[in-house]
Amino acid sequence: MAVAxxxxxxxxxxxWTAFRALFGANVTIDYSAIGSLKADVSSDEWTARCRLLEAFGATAHRLSNLQASVEGKQAEVAAIVDAAHFIRDGEDELMGNLIGRYRFRLQRGERWSIVGVTLSVAGYPAGRAAFDRVFALARTRFAQGASA
Structure with missing residues (x-):
């Protein structure tokens, strides 16, 4: 559960260094529930993609109801996630949030490493349109920062 x-x-x-250290060389990501990545990628690529969060003023990924099952060198951790993302747009502070479930698949070597992450969505408390709006704004700002 500590890995989650x-x-x-x-x-x-x-x-980002601590984030990257949670993985082995590659990770299977399924964030298709929010219209994002569903693929096997290098952990470096996944870390780079997650840096989009730098465009937000703040985020809060709150986990609850954690459950773990271990079978030999394999484990799965599931958790409810309440993920809030805050960004300013002029005078307005916008929030896009979702409540869903993370499912982490872990493999034990010298330590437990994440080999898979799936995000499913139960709902969008502020609405899906608000969630999509803040992420579109963040993607634009992140791209502008990356090209500057």
């Missing part, structure tokens, strides 16, 4: 908490904490703190 470390995942959410590193995202919110923008601690």
């Amino acid at each position: 908490i470390a995942y959410a904490s590193a995202l919110d703190a923008r601690e």
